[in-house]
């Protein structure tokens with residue numbers, strides 16, 4: 651049929667998307683775990699509130715602005 655090249659390309663794109671979503675999902679799952687134990691929204695270094703602005707941009711953040719916002 652001659653469509654095999656296009657199908658391969660779509661498969662590669664789907665794989666790349668799954669990779670990206672996979673890492674995001676892992677971060678979100680970790681964030682959900684912290685919601686459950688009550689540490690969500692607190693910096694893992696200093697224990698201060700990470701802040702709504704940071705969490706709005708990085709919902710899975712585990713550190714405050716001063717400590718580098720990871721996640």
Ligand SMILES: [Zn+2]
Pocket residue numbers: 693694695696697698713714715716717
């Ligand atoms: Zn901090």
